[in-house]
Amino acid sequence: MTGPVDELRAAPGGARELPERWAPEERDTLPGVGWAWQAITGALVLVLLTLHMIANHFVVQGGLRDYQQVIAYITNPIILPLETLFLVVVSWHGLLGLRAVVFDFGLSARAERIVTRVFVVVWLATIAYGVTLLAILVTRP
């Protein structure tokens, strides 16, 4: 099987050496799944982050939203789910990326499983924190 990785390796200007996870044919666990997720969530982050930066930073008078403006923004019924989705996706993407960096240190299969579990917990905690914060702000009288 010739995958995209082979083409990239053979292509002029491609990376001379690629990190371990780019070589699915040489790994016996979940070939390339992490990388595909990184790319897919990256694309989603791009859209949501662009919205986030424009809405919170560029279109605002003065450059940053004051308290009232933040509340007005997140109580919008279209914005609230989008910002929540952004929280979920960007933390997933970032932590998955950090996991890949940690894996490049060369861990045992057992250590990799533990690291993965720790990251899932951190991810869930991040979502819990962010959602709680949004809930406090949205429901405040």
Added chain:
Amino acid sequence: MTDRTAPTGRTALPDATAPSRARRRGVAGWVDVRGRRLGGWAFILNRVTGLGVLFYLYLHLLVLSQLAIGPGAWDSLLKNWFLNPVFLVLDVVLLAGLLIHGLNGIRVSLVGFGLVVSRQKALLGAFGTIGAIVLLIGTLMFISHGG
């Protein structure tokens, strides 16, 4: 498992497809600058900016807790800190990191899924140009907002 006869397979260009014994592991592997080509530099830059933005994300989430404390806490934070010129410079740094990482991410995704593989240099040039333009516009906007 690998199809040795495929034209773009690992045997097609032996130099670009060094066996895994040559693959350096650990931090020393990914910061080792010897013999890197353009793609290798892009990889380091992507990693550094990705980690930097992840650090920013958690800092950002912590700062947002001031919103929960109330209007006074948030608004005085803005007035006394974030509208300060120093923070505007940090904003430019953040924007630059996001652009480098995001555009390189799209580039890697395209190539990784087998698209635009034969025009990689042109792709890099195009994305570099887009990034520079957006950074310039963003910086001008930060400045015009003033501290």
